[in-house]
Amino acid sequence: MISCEKAAVICNKAQYNEASLMEKIKLKIHTFVCKTCAKHSKKNTKLTSLCNKANVQILSDEEKNAMKNILEGKK
Amino acid sequence: MASHELNPNIWVDQYADYLFNYAVTRVSDSEIAKDLVQETFFAGLKSAKNYKGEAAERTWLIAILKRKVIDHYRKINSKKGKAEVRMNYNSSSDSDGDWLEEQVADPFSSMNDNILENEELGLAIQQCISKLPKKQSQVFVMKTIRGIDTEDICNELGINASNLWVMIHRARTALMGCLNKNWF
Numbered sequence: 001m002i003s004c005e006k007a008a009v010i011c012n013k014a015q016y017n018e019a020s021l022m023e024k025i026k027l028k029i030h031t032f033v034c035k036t037c038a039k040h041s042k043k044n045t046k047l048t049s050l051c052n053k054a055n056v057q058i059l060s061d062e063e064k065n066a067m068k069n070i071l072e073g074k075k
Numbered sequence: 076m077a078s079h080e081l082n083p084n085i086w087v088d089q090y091a092d093y094l095f096n097y098a099v100t101r102v103s104d105s106e107i108a109k110d111l112v113q114e115t116f117f118a119g120l121k122s123a124k125n126y127k128g129e130a131a132e133r134t135w136l137i138a139i140l141k142r143k144v145i146d147h148y149r150k151i152n153s154k155k156g157k158a159e160v161r162m163n164y165n166s167s168s169d170s171d172g173d174w175l176e177e178q179v180a181d182p183f184s185s186m187n188d189n190i191l192e193n194e195e196l197g198l199a200i201q202q203c204i205s206k207l208p209k210k211q212s213q214v215f216v217m218k219t220i221r222g223i224d225t226e227d228i229c230n231e232l233g234i235n236a237s238n239l240w241v242m243i244h245r246a247r248t249a250l251m252g253c254l255n256k257n258w259f
Binding site for chain 2: 008009012013015016018043044047050051053054055056057058059063064067068070071
């Protein structure tokens, strides 16, 4: 069976749809046995859904740099 | 007296995203929101000497932004009659139901139920992200919010994939803890 560290990595990959089928099966088996990882996995998935729901918007680095420059000029 | 001093040099890095999120949910146009954030920073800079240190820097800036949002709506509504509610009188003949009911029926209402909650959630997430170490938040934002490919992030930051996943893991664990405290 895979270690908890490995399970955590796969779990994170799965949040971004980057885990392979084999990895997902390994994770499933692991979380079936290891309750700590099962809990972590559930919370991790919850975090993903929260991030999606919140629709967080950010400014790009260029926009921020432009802002900084303008602010600098005003000082 | 250090706590009474503002630190405009870090404003953009620290608060721009938070303010932008706040503004964009209120004016629902990212260009206008960006301008409002910029104006907020100007106004903050201008009245920096009035800052008494009673509120946190961010709270103080949000208070300014709030006024900017109100001003924005005042400006676009200043022409007389613009603020009137205009009804679309339904002229199509196939609707023979109750007129009033048809007017008030809002097909989007179930979608809009959680707008307020989601907005607060967005700000809570933003706040938690800003508490992360710089590298972690950078990686997390690139991956989760901008949705950039793992490979591209690695190339840009000069790290390998396992580095990236470790950082993502730490960021996510910290965020879970932070949201647990501030959201649930």
